[in-house]
Structure formats: structure tokens, C-alpha cells
Amino acid sequence: MTDLATPLGKEILSLRAGDRVTLSGTVYTARDEAHLRMQEEGIPFDPRGAVVYHCGPVVAGDRIVAAGPTTSARMDTLTRFLIDAGVRGIIGKGGMGREVVDLLRGRAVYFAFTGGCAALAASRMRLLGVHYPDLGMAEAVWVIGLDHLPLVVGIDAHGNDLFRKAREEAKAQCQARFHTG
Amino acid sequence: MHRPDDPALVSAIADAVAGALAEAEVTLPPDVEQAIREAHGRERDPVAKGELGNIIENIALAKKGKTLICQDTGIPVVYLTLPPGVPYTSAIGEAVARGVRVATERIPLRPNAVDPCTRKNTGDNTGPGIPAIHVKPGDELTVTVLPKGAGSENVSRIGMLLPTRTKEVAQFVVETVALAGAKPCPPVILGVGIGSTFDGAAALAKEALLLPVDTMDPFERELCDAVNSLGIGPMGLGGDTTALAVKVKKGACHTASLPVAVNVQCWACRRATRVVEGWR
Numbered sequence: 001m002t003d004l005a006t007p008l009g010k011e012i013l014s015l016r017a018g019d020r021v022t023l024s025g026t027v028y029t030a031r032d033e034a035h036l037r038m039q040e041e042g043i044p045f046d047p048r049g050a051v052v053y054h055c056g057p058v059v060a061g062d063r064i065v066a067a068g069p070t071t072s073a074r075m076d077t078l079t080r081f082l083i084d085a086g087v088r089g090i091i092g093k094g095g096m097g098r099e100v101v102d103l104l105r106g107r108a109v110y111f112a113f114t115g116g117c118a119a120l121a122a123s124r125m126r127l128l129g130v131h132y133p134d135l136g137m138a139e140a141v142w143v144i145g146l147d148h149l150p151l152v153v154g155i156d157a158h159g160n161d162l163f164r165k166a167r168e169e170a171k172a173q174c175q176a177r178f179h180t181g
Numbered sequence: 182m183h184r185p186d187d188p189a190l191v192s193a194i195a196d197a198v199a200g201a202l203a204e205a206e207v208t209l210p211p212d213v214e215q216a217i218r219e220a221h222g223r224e225r226d227p228v229a230k231g232e233l234g235n236i237i238e239n240i241a242l243a244k245k246g247k248t249l250i251c252q253d254t255g256i257p258v259v260y261l262t263l264p265p266g267v268p269y270t271s272a273i274g275e276a277v278a279r280g281v282r283v284a285t286e287r288i289p290l291r292p293n294a295v296d297p298c299t300r301k302n303t304g305d306n307t308g309p310g311i312p313a314i315h316v317k318p319g320d321e322l323t324v325t326v327l328p329k330g331a332g333s334e335n336v337s338r339i340g341m342l343l344p345t346r347t348k349e350v351a352q353f354v355v356e357t358v359a360l361a362g363a364k365p366c367p368p369v370i371l372g373v374g375i376g377s378t379f380d381g382a383a384a385l386a387k388e389a390l391l392l393p394v395d396t397m398d399p400f401e402r403e404l405c406d407a408v409n410s411l412g413i414g415p416m417g418l419g420g421d422t423t424a425l426a427v428k429v430k431k432g433a434c435h436t437a438s439l440p441v442a443v444n445v446q447c448w449a450c451r452r453a454t455r456v457v458e459g460w461r
Contacts, residue, residue, distance in 0.1 A: 020231050058252050058291065066252040071332065071364065094363040094417060114232050115332070115366035115416050116251040116449050117239035123246075138291075150235060152228050152418060162228070163363055166419040170359045170411040177407065178352045 003148065007049025008088035012109045015153045017160035022148040023111065026128065027051045027091065031070055033139035035078035037132055044131040044141065047085040051111075054092030056138030058118075064125045064144065066118035069093040072110070076100055083108050095154055095163030102159070110155035112162075124149045183461070186272040190460040194273060194324065197455040198259060198280025201326040203288055205453035206249055209240050212395045213370070213450045216425040220368060229420025233368075236415070236448055251449050254290040255328030257281045257312035260391065262319025269316045277314055277324070278307045293331070315384070322457040327390060333369060333447040336361035339383055342439040350375060350441050351404060357443040358408045358424065363417020366447035368425045370394055371408070374442040377432030382440035385430040390446050394426035401427045415448075 004011065006025030015021070028045055030038070030052050038044070054075060057067035072092030079090070079100050088108045090096070093115040104110060113121065129143035155161045174180065183190065217240070221233040243250045259277050263269055284290060285306045294308045295301060306312075338357045342349050354373055361369075372392075374385025397405060404427040414420025425448065434440060 018228055020228065056252070058249065066249045068252050093366070112416055112418055114235040114239070116253075116330075116447060117235050118252040119243040119246060119248050119250065120235055120239040122248065123242050150231070152231065154418060162418045166413050166417050167362050169419070170362065170413050173411050174356060174359045177355065177410070180352075 006051055008051060009049055012088055013106070013157050015109055015156055016158075017153050017156045017162045019153040021111070021151050021153065023051065023089070023091075023151055024146050024148055025051075027053045027144050027146055029053045029055045029057060029140070029142040029144065031056050031139050032074055032078070033135050034132060034141045035075055037135065039078065039081050043082070043085055045143070047082065047087050050087050051089035051091060052082060052087055053144070054090065057142060059127065059137055059142065062127055064122045064127050064142075067121040067125060067144075068116050068118035069113045072096050079103060091151065095161065101155055101161050101164070104155055104157055105159055106157055109153055109157050111151040112154035113149065113151055121149065183266050185268055185270040187460065190267075191272060191276040191279070193457045193460040194276035195280040195283060197324045197457045198277050198326065199284040199287065201324055201453040201455045202257065202281070202284035202290070202328065205326050205328055205451040206254055206288055206290065207247055208244050209250060209449065210452055212393045213425070214240055216394050217368070217448060220422040220425060224421050226414060226420035228418050229414045229422055232415035232418060232420075233422065250451065251330065252291060253330040253332065254293065255330045255451065256293055256334075257306055258327040258329050258387065259312045259314050260325040260327070261314060261316045262321065262323045263316060264320055264322055265318075267322060274314055277312055281306050281312050315388075322460075323454055324457060325391060325452060325454040327387070327452045330447055330449065333365035333445040336365050337386070337442070337444045339379065339440065339442040341379065342441055344437055344439045347439065350439070351407060353441050354404050354427070354443055355407050355411065357445065358413065359411055361445060362413060365445045366449075367413055367417060368415055368422045368448050370425050370446040370448075370450050371404070371427045372444040372446060373404070373427060373429045374440070374444070375429060375431045376434040377440060378434070379440055381432055382442040383444070385432055386442035386444035389428040389430040390444060390450065391452060392428040394428065394450070397426060397428070401429050404429070
């Protein structure tokens with residue numbers, strides 16, 4: 001298990017898909033609406049080495065109650081400007097499209113956090129601030145301090161993608177079992 | 182005949198629904214937790230084992246901290262059994278909806294119910310047709326809640342197969358999971374409805390999700406093994422554990438039909454039952 005901390009730098013280039021890591025430091029939540037706003041108005045935090053978390057948390061006062069990941073594929077076409085600006089890590093669930101896998105090459109990695117594990121996530125989090133509160137609780141950009149959140153490198157900076165591997169394996173198994181093609 | 186608009190009855194049903202939701206959203210049923218623990222013990226892939234370990238830790242943290250298992254608190258699906266002498270009326274339907282509104286405010290739950298076309302949120306997890314209420318006769322007055330998340334509901338499928346091709350039932354089930362990949366937050370539980378009508382098969386599939394997952398008959402076991410041979414694994418990252426269980430419910434059907442419905446459920450198979458008391 002490798003312990004990583006933000007801001008991320010060149011160390012991410014040595015990570016490989018399937019590596020289990022923990023992440024500490026600052027991350028920024030962003031879903032669909034936040035991506036659109038950032039693309040239009042500029043990124044409200046220093047993106048260099050930053051990590052974006054695809055998550056719409058439940059927040060009560062100054063506390064994060066539940067903060068599991070949302071489906072990353074919805075952000076496939078909204079990710080380029082972040083990577084170009086220096087974002088080096090994305091956390092989410094379900095993986096991302098081929099265009100993002102290519103975008104990450106030599107620059108960034110995609111971390112998978114276990115879907116549905118809202119309580120586990122919240123137990124490793126501290127709320128530090130918020131951008132765009134007008135977007136509502138789920139869509140705002142929450143600034144969160146992480147303490148050793150357990151993650152898996154789902155897509156590395158060399159084009160390896162665990163999700164694609166599993167999808168292709170499932171397709172091949174299905175074809176072999178039912179003689180379809 | 183009991184008066185179904187009796188305020189004591191209406192309150193008791195609303196309280197039971199709110200109480201069952203409070204339990205389901207925080208505490209996973211023991212049979213589901215056990216199935217996850219057993220899968221964790223069997224799993225050979227280190228990434229998959231880690232994911233299952235995270236899920237087990239999450240279940241324990243939610244229970245201990247009395248917090249939500251998952252932030253997608255689902256859309257409310259409610260099953261009622263009504264004893265002889267209690268007819269199903271709009272007052273009882275309204276009592277169930279009241280229970281959902283109370284739970285939404287008190288627990289609190291994420292308001293998920295929206296108008297299907299304008300997408301405007303109703304704010305309290307109720308609306309036309311929601312909560313979805315299914316009524317059956319029974320010996321006791323009971324409420325069972327099954328708050329259903331969207332990720333797994335969205336990859337559920339129904340097929341009207343050729344009646345001569347009963348062997349394709351298994352293929353339809355396995356393909357449903359293969360097509361779904363990581364989307365439904367595997368490991369999944371599959372509710373399969375075979376037979377009945379187009380709508381009846383879907384209802385059977387959802388009812389199958391209420392069955393305990395600690396036993397499977399040989400056909401269910403065969404389907405579960407076939408799904409697990411896909412190698413999708415927890416969260417679609419690969420591994421031995423794609424499904425925790427498959428549960429099947431069957432109904433008779435037209436000689437020219439073979440409806441098959443697969444209702445996909447994420448690992449957080451949240452359900453709870455309350456016997457409604459204190460209203461007689």
C-alpha cells in the first residue's frame with residue numbers, strides 16, 4: 001500500500017493500474033454542474049497537482065455525513081480542461097471513457113473509490129470549505145481534507161485500465177458461453 | 182371491517198414506514214452482510230478483496246455511527262400485507278406516503294423523486310406513483326421497505342423471449358450483468374422474474390429481491406456461478422465476486438410468451454420489515 005499526499009507530482013507516473021493506495025491532503029468535489037461552471041468561469045482552486053473527486057456529498061453544518069463516489073463516465077467530455085490545467089488525480093467510480101484514458105497518459109491517474117461506501121468516506125474526511133454553494137449541496141465544489149482514504153488505481157498514466165480489462169473479459173466470457181458474437 | 186381511515190391506523194402505518202426506512206438506510210440485513218463477508222473470504226483477486234473489505238468496514242461504520250450506508254438513499258418501494266378486515270384504500274396509501282415524508286425529513290434522506298419530464302424535484306421523496314406500493318393479503322398488517330438506488334435500477338432489463346427458447350433465459354440474465362459492467366456498483370444481487378406478463382415479470386423480479394440471499398436453489402446457483410464467471414468483480418475492477426446471489430420468482434404465462442425480467446440490485450440491498458401494531 002502506497003501512501004500518497006496532495007499536491008500530486010511525478011510520483012503518480014510510477015503508479016500502475018491495480019495498485020492499492022491511500023490519499024491524504026486536499027481534494028475538491030465536482031459533479032456535472034461544477035464542471036460546467038469551472039469551464040466557463042475558471043477553476044476556483046490551484047489546479048496544479050490537485051485531485052478532483054466525483055462526489056455529491058451529504059453535508060450537515062460543518063460536517064460531512066456521507067460522501068461516496070458518483071459515476072465518473074458522466075464527466076467524460078468535461079475533463080480535458082482540468083487535466084490541461086494541471087489536475088493530476090481524479091477519484092470516482094466506474095471508470096471513464098477511452099478519450100479520458102488517453103488524456104491521462106503521462107499526466108494523471110484515475111483512482112477508484114468503492115461505490116456506496118458513504119460512511120467509510122466520511123470517516124476519513126474533514127470539511128475545509130466550499131465554492132459555488134449556489135449550485136446546491138450535491139453540485140457545489142466542497143473542499144475536503146482527506147486522511148488516508150483507501151483507493152485503487154483504476155486507470156494509470158500509461159493507458160492501463162482495469163475497468164476496460166474487466167469489460168473485455170466479461171464480453172469474451174459471454175460469447176464463449178453462449179456462442180454469440 | 183376495520184375503518185381504513187381510522188387515525189390510529191393511519192398513524193401506525195406511517196410510523197411503521199418511517200421506522201422501517203430508518204432501519205434499512207443504516208443497517209444492512211444480516212443475510213446480505215453475511216453474503217458479503219463470505220464473498221470476501223473466497224475472493225482471490227487482491228483488488229477485489231480490498232473493495233469487499235471497504236464495503237464491510239462501511240457497513241460497520243454506518244451501523245455504529247447510525248449514519249447512511251450510501252448517499253443514494255433510493256426511491257421508496259413499499260410492500261404491504263393487509264389482514265382480513267383491512268381493505269386497501271387511498272387513506273392507507275396516503276399513510277405510507279406520510280411515513281416516507283417523515284423519514285425524508287427525520288433521517289434525513291436525499292430527496293430523489295422528480296417529475297419525469299421537467300425533472301423538478303418534489304422535495305420529499307413522494308409524487309404520483311411514488312412511493313411505489315404493492316399490496317398483498319396476509320395474516321398480519323406488515324410494511325416492508327426496499328429503498329432502491331438508481332445505478333442498479335437503471336441497468337435492469339426486461340425481455341419478451343421466444344417461448345420455444347427457454348434456454349435463453351440464462352443468457353438474458355448473464356448478458357444483463359455483462360452489459361451493466363461497473364454501473365450498478367457490483368457485487369450485485371439479481372431479482373429475476375420469469376413468466377407472468379410484461380409488467381408481472383418486472384413485479385416478480387423486484388419481489389425476488391425481498392427473498393433472503395442465504396439460500397439458492399440449483400437453478401439460482403447455476404445463474405449466480407455463470408454471472409461470477411464474467412470476472413467483472415466488485416465495482417467493475419475485476420475479480421471473482423460479481424454477484425452475491427440470484428433469486429428467481431416464477432409465474433404462469435401465455436403459451437406464446439416468455440417474459441423475463443432482471444432487476445439489478447447493488448450490494449447495498451437495503452430492506453426492512455415492520456409489523457404494524459397498536460391500531461386495533
